[in-house]
Amino acid sequence: MQKPANSNKPCPVCGKPPHPDYTPFCSTRCADVDLNRWLGGVYRVQTNEIADDPDGAEQS
Template sequence: MPADVSNAGKAAKPRCPICGKPAVAAHIPFCSTKCADIDLNRWLGGEYRIPTDERPDAAPPPEGED
């Protein structure tokens, strides 16, 4: 028998991944515009990336030359 029967059938309420407060429908999965902006800044700043040993590809040829 499950240890916690009182929560059976209830879905966990989503939490903001930035601050942990309950998410708000207008800003899902965040609780506010502030937390959404913090997350966007992290994406744009390169904080969310997968480290790799690959080197960037060589520079593409100049436009118009084949």
């Protein structure tokens, strides 16, 4: 993927004017948010949920 030539569109995440270095986003934070959306179906990043591990049974 290449950066679009025009940077007139607002940040797709928060709607703020995009930063030239982070086009089309306004910041690395918004870029990460969008990236996490893309990866949301594959990777779960920064989740506080504890997965049930079948091998992690604490039965004695």
